Every structure is written in C-alpha cells, then in structure tokens.
Amino acid sequence: MKVFVLGGDGFCGWPCAVNLAHSGHDVVIVDNLSRRKIDIDLGVESLTPIATIQERLRAWEQVDGRAMRFVHLDIAREYERLLELLRSERPEAIVHFAEQRAAPYSMKTSATKRYTVDNNVNGTHNLLAAIVESGVDVHIVHLGTMGVYGYGSHRGATIPEGYLTVEVPQPDGSRFTEQILHPTNPGSVYHMTKTLDQLLFFYYNKNDSIRITDLHQGIVWGTNTSLTEKDPRLTNRFDYDGDYGTVLNRFLMQAAIGYPLTVHGTGGQTRAFIHIRDSVRCVQLALEHPPTQGEKVKIFNQMTESHRVADLAEKVAALTGARVDRLPNPRNEAIENDLIVDNRCFLELGLQPTTLDDGLLTEVVDVARRWADRCDRSKIPCRSAWTSRQAEAIRTGA
Numbered sequence: 001m002k003v004f005v006l007g008g009d010g011f012c013g014w015p016c017a018v019n020l021a022h023s024g025h026d027v028v029i030v031d032n033l034s035r036r037k038i039d040i041d042l043g044v045e046s047l048t049p050i051a052t053i054q055e056r057l058r059a060w061e062q063v064d065g066r067a068m069r070f071v072h073l074d075i076a077r078e079y080e081r082l083l084e085l086l087r088s089e090r091p092e093a094i095v096h097f098a099e100q101r102a103a104p105y106s107m108k109t110s111a112t113k114r115y116t117v118d119n120n121v122n123g124t125h126n127l128l129a130a131i132v133e134s135g136v137d138v139h140i141v142h143l144g145t146m147g148v149y150g151y152g153s154h155r156g157a158t159i160p161e162g163y164l165t166v167e168v169p170q171p172d173g174s175r176f177t178e179q180i181l182h183p184t185n186p187g188s189v190y191h192m193t194k195t196l197d198q199l200l201f202f203y204y205n206k207n208d209s210i211r212i213t214d215l216h217q218g219i220v221w222g223t224n225t226s227l228t229e230k231d232p233r234l235t236n237r238f239d240y241d242g243d244y245g246t247v248l249n250r251f252l253m254q255a256a257i258g259y260p261l262t263v264h265g266t267g268g269q270t271r272a273f274i275h276i277r278d279s280v281r282c283v284q285l286a287l288e289h290p291p292t293q294g295e296k297v298k299i300f301n302q303m304t305e306s307h308r309v310a311d312l313a314e315k316v317a318a319l320t321g322a323r324v325d326r327l328p329n330p331r332n333e334a335i336e337n338d339l340i341v342d343n344r345c346f347l348e349l350g351l352q353p354t355t356l357d358d359g360l361l362t363e364v365v366d367v368a369r370r371w372a373d374r375c376d377r378s379k380i381p382c383r384s385a386w387t388s389r390q391a392e393a394i395r396t397g398a
C-alpha cells in the first residue's frame with residue numbers, strides 16, 4: 001500500500017517509516033525538518049548522532065533494498081503543494097506525526113505557544129481539507145496523546161478508548177444514554193492542540209466520511225528498533241534536554257552520565273508509557289485495521305503501562321545507583337493523579353506489550369553512556385515554566 005508518513009524524520013516517525021517500508025509498503029516521508037531547526041534554535045542536539053534525512057534514505061536503501069522517498073514540505077503552510085501531492089500520488093493511508101510535540105516548548109514563550117497552535121492545528125486542518133478537495137479515499141492514522149484526557153483525578157474510573165457512555169437526565173425524569181467524545185482536559189498548549197485535532201477529526205469524519213484512526217499515545221521511551229539498529233546512519237534521535245526530553249528517557253540518560261534524576265514536585269504524577277518498538281507496531285496494526293466507510297473515528301489508547309514518576313525514578317536509581325533530586329515543578333498540574341487506562345483495542349489486535357523490564361532499561365542506559373560526551377549538561381534542567389508562579393519557583397529553587 002502507498003503510505004505517506006508525515007513527520008517521518010522525527011523520533012516516532014522515522015522508525016515507523018522504516019518498519020512500513022520493510023513490511024513492503026511504498027513509503028513517502030513528508031517532513032519540513034522543523035524539528036532539526038528547533039534543535040538549532042535551542043542550541044541542543046540529539047544525544048545520538050543522527051544522519052541527515054538524505055543520508056538516512058541512502059543508508060536505508062543500501063541496508064534493506066526497499067527505497068523510501070522524501071518530500072520536503074510544510075503541511076501547515078504549503079497547502080497547494082500538499083493538495084498537489086495528494087492528487088498526484090493518491091496514497092491509500094497517511095500516518096500523521098507532523099506536529100510540534102513538546103509540552104515544555106509549547107509553554108516557553110508566547111511565540112512558541114503561537115507557533116505550536118499555528119503549526120499543529122493548521123497542519124491537521126490542511127490535511128483534512130486537502131483530502132476532501134482531492135477526493136482521495138485515504139485512511140488517516142493520527143498520533144494524538146493520552147494527555148487529551150487530562151491528568152487530574154478520574155476518581156478511580158477507567159479511561160475508555162476515546163468515547164464515554166453518559167446518561168442524560170430529561171426534564172420528565174427519564175434518561176437516555178449516549179456515547180460522547182471523552183471530555184478533554186489539556187495540561188499545556190501542546191495538549192490543547194491535540195484536543196482541537198480531535199474535534200477536527202470528529203467534524204470531517206461526520207461531514208465528509210473521512211476514515212480516521214486517532215491514537216492516544218502515552219510517553220514513548222527507548223530509542224532504536226531492530227531496523228534502526230542495523231546501520232549507524234539509521235540511528236534514531238534521543239532527546240534529553242529540558243524541552244524535548246521525555247521523563248523516562250531523561251532519567252535513563254541522567255543515570256548514565258551521573259546526573260541526579262530530575263523529579264519535579266512530589267513525583268506523584270502518574271503517566272502512561274509505551275516502548276518505541278510497540279509504538280511502531282501499533283501504527284502498523286492500526287493501518288492494517290482501517291475503519292470501514294462511514295464508521296466514526298476509531299480511537300485507541302496507545303499505551304502499555306502506567307507509572308508514578310517517583311516510582312520510575314526509584315526503579316532507575318535501584319538499577320544504576322543514581323541519586324534522585326526533587327526540583328520545583330515547572331508545570332501547573334495536579335500534585336498527584338490516578339491513571340487507569342483501557343487499552344484493549346490493541347491487545348485484541350495482537351499487540352504483545354514490551355514492559356519496562358530491566359533489560360530494556362539497561363539498553364537505553366548503554367546507548368546514553370556511549371554518547372555521554374555529546375551531552376550538554378546545561379540543557380538538562382527544565383526551564384520552560386507554565387506560569388509566572390512556576391517561573392519564580394524555578395528561579396529561587398523554592
């Protein structure tokens with residue numbers, strides 16, 4: 001099948017693209033390379049040295065024999081080119097990773113807030129409008145986030161896969177039940193854009209019958225897959241800085257370089273996780289099981305386990321001997337939360353979860369140790385604060 005991978009040069013997109021190509025699909029990566037540009041703006045680099053997209057593609061063809069193509073295109077700003085690309089290539093599926101994905105970066109300044117909204121909401125809307133205008137019958141698989149449900153208290157309730165069944169009381173005392181999109185509770189401007197994406201999908205699915213699968217993904221950890229390990233030029237990126245690094249990978253690299261683990265606040269925050277190999281597998285499963293014509297947006301919770309941040313830090317400390325530091329929390333969020341998640345859809349499709357076992361944790365520590373001399377320690381602390389109150393706490397260390 002011909003598949004576009006929007007954002008296929010990124011952390012989740014690159015291993016997904018090579019996996020789809022390896023599985024025999026005709027893959028076209030569409031990316032504006034903005035993530036690489038943001039690294040330059042922030043003065044930071046992936047801990048692992050990553051090849052240019054051109055080198056990656058050359059290496060991939062040499063290693064696997066199945067070429068992928070690359071189109072340098074900004075889906076948020078180049079609508080006419082996107083439309084033309086859809087008309088000329090007529091893909092059967094589009095995997096959409098192409099968004100600004102860091103919550104701290106989205107909260108950094110008013111410029112990064114505006115960029116995140118412009119980029120993510122316009123990008124998704126351009127894609128939907130271009131599909132309608134081109135008349136191409138295509139299945140969109142979008143990478144959303146578990147964060148759309150919010151990390152407040154769910155009072156012990158299990159978070160369903162996208163839809164909540166509610167009972168609506170009527171004036172005459174009767175009640176009817178209805179399935180609605182689960183209420184959203186974004187915790188950052190980035191998460192807010194993902195909740196807006198959900199509404200765009202709801203509308204275009206209802207109005208234009210576009211077939212859509214929205215994957216509410218947990219925090220991805222790990223770095224390489226068996227395919228990106230095949231050649232150093234295929235190596236995946238590893239973000240460790242305070243804006244783009246995600247919690248578990250950060251702990252593992254901090255342990256590797258002897259930097260105290262940066263727990264924000266009490267560490268009582270509970271989050272959902274998934275290993276990069278499972279993320280790649282889930283996208284493939286979603287592509288192989290598209291919604292039927294007229295079916296409402298399919299929503300899957302793409303996560304395999306939930307953990308409290310403090311427990312993760314303790315686990316990494318026990319494994320590596322690292323010290324744990326408690327720092328002021330830059331985020332405006334609940335001190336602690338519960339998170340019980342239904343993820344039956346992928347399990348029923350055959351996903352065999354990779355859990356947080358010591359072997360895989362050690363593998364990430366080994367990768368981080370190998371590249372420890374590339375780390376700029378000054379980039380590790382999180383300095384993007386959610387509000388002026390948090391900024392003050394970070395400044396004074398209170």
Ligand SMILES: NC(=O)c1ccc[n+]([C@@H]2O[C@H](COP(=O)([O-])OP(=O)(O)OC[C@H]3O[C@@H](n4cnc5c(N)ncnc54)[C@H](O)[C@@H]3O)[C@@H](O)[C@H]2O)c1
Binds near residue numbers: 031099143220
């Ligand atoms: N990494 C995670 O832990 C995680 C967790 C949950 C959800 N997700 C979602 O998965 C998707 C991919 O995340 P990632 O970690 O690979 O991020 P990433 O920043 O590494 O990759 C995103 C890619 O999209 C490209 N891009 C951004 N805007 C674009 C535009 N307007 N036009 C074309 N290309 C554009 C970037 O250049 C980059 O290569 C995101 O939508 C993110 O919200 C990621």
